[in-house]
Amino acid sequence: MHVLVVDDDVVSAEFLANTLVHFGYEVTVASNGREAFHLIRTGKYSIVVSDWEMPEMSGPELCRQIRCRQWSGYIFFILVTSYGAEHVVEGLKAGADDFLTKPFQPSELRVRLRTGERILSLQSRDVMLFTLAKLAESRDTDTGLHLERMREYCRVLAEELSTWDKYRDVVDGDYVQLMYLTSPLHDIGKVGIPDSVLLKPGPLTKEEFEIMKQHVTIGGETLAAATKAHPDAKFLTMARDIAFTHHERFDGTGYPFGLQGKQIPLCGRLTALSDVYDALRSQRVYKPKFSHEKARQIILDGMGTQFDPDVVEAFLRREEEVVRISETLDEPMLAAETRTETAPPEPALV
Structure with a gap:
């Protein structure tokens, strides 16, 4: 990861740069804010560690200039200052993410950088999840804004359950956010379904319907492999459970496992209703x-x-709220040939 150090004091800049190199970062040093802004425009830097007082452009002003523009990715900004707490508000208003007060220990700098890395990785995670979901959706030309509506429905339903006493220890703000992020991956397994089945305009035969159902195990097993490689990644665990169980039914007659009642993970139960409602609408x-x-x-x-x-x-x-989401994210009626499914008993089964 590339870090840009901005400091007009040569000794301070060299100390910061050497410390960061020791931590394993690639470092570039700029002597003032204007030079730094020019470097940031290259798109190479996602973390900036800047002194407060500098000629031509101060640290807070540099931060304001960064926040005024749209970038391809987030830039984590750390302000280094010898001022007291009264300047923290000014730095926050400028858009700074974190602060270091002189003099500081290298270990403190490292903690701040780790925080920045976590925030940047979350951004990458969110982009990756939705990109994968859109990849799967791109193979099915009839789905339109399905993913956008789906995740909104899941968010609303999870938020409602979070207010119930029986779910208060299960569904919190983090759970709601994970539902919003991972529910679009429910049909990721459709990338493995042949076009002859997935895009067939006529009725599916019994054999073709069995092939269509395989998208659940394809998606679930793919995400299960990712979960095994990264067992601490909660979002992968939830994505796996959603992919595997969003076609299970509460009475145990669903697929692929025939799970019943609370054997079905809550995330799967929430996604199942959201998926069906959107398909119906x-x-x-x-x-x-x-x-x-x-x-x-x-x-x-x-x-x-x-x-x-x-x-x-x-x-x-x-x-x-559900109706409002449906209407707000509605789309023109799709001009498509009507098809009658022969196998599924409800419109959203596949």
Whole structure:
């Protein structure tokens, strides 16, 4: 990772640079804010460690200039100052992420840099997750804004459950955010389904439907392999569970494992309802777009059989918000040939 050190004092700049090199970073030194801004425009630096007082452009002003522009990735900015706490507010207003007060120990600098790395890695994680999901979606031309709506529905339902006493120790803010990030990966396994089946405009045969169902195990096993390699990555664990279980049914008649009730991870139960509702509210090659009222009734009819009753109740309590998401992220009706699925008993099964 490249770090840009900005300091007009040669001794201080050399100390910072040597310390960072010792920690394993690649380092470039700029002697003032203007020079630093020119270097930042190359797109090479994601972490900046800048002195406060400098000629031509101060550290806070450099930070303001950075925040005023759109960059391809986030730039983590650490201000180094000998001033007291009264200047922290000014630095925060400028957009600084962290501070170092002179004199400081190298170990303190290292902790600040690790914080920056974590924030930057989270950004990379979020981009990677949605990019993978869009890759899978790109093979299915009928899905439109499905992923955007899906993650919003999952977020709303998870937020509702977080207010219930029975889920308070399970669903917190971190869980809600992970649902929002990972639910778009539910159909990642469709990248492994042949075009002859995935894009078939006519009815699926029984054999073709069995092939279509394999997207669940393809996606789940792919993410399971990633989870095994990175067991501490909670987002991979949730993504794996969603991919494997979003077609399980509460009564145990779903696939691929025939899980029943609370054997199905909560993230899978939340995604299942969100996926079905969005499919019902969208035109597909095998069905017209249903009204909210009709989709709502189908959800209610599936309470306790296809869907977890708690998740249905959460859906009903946040119904207005769900409708608003559906309408806000709506899209023109897709001009597609109507197809009747021969195997699935409900429109969103695949």
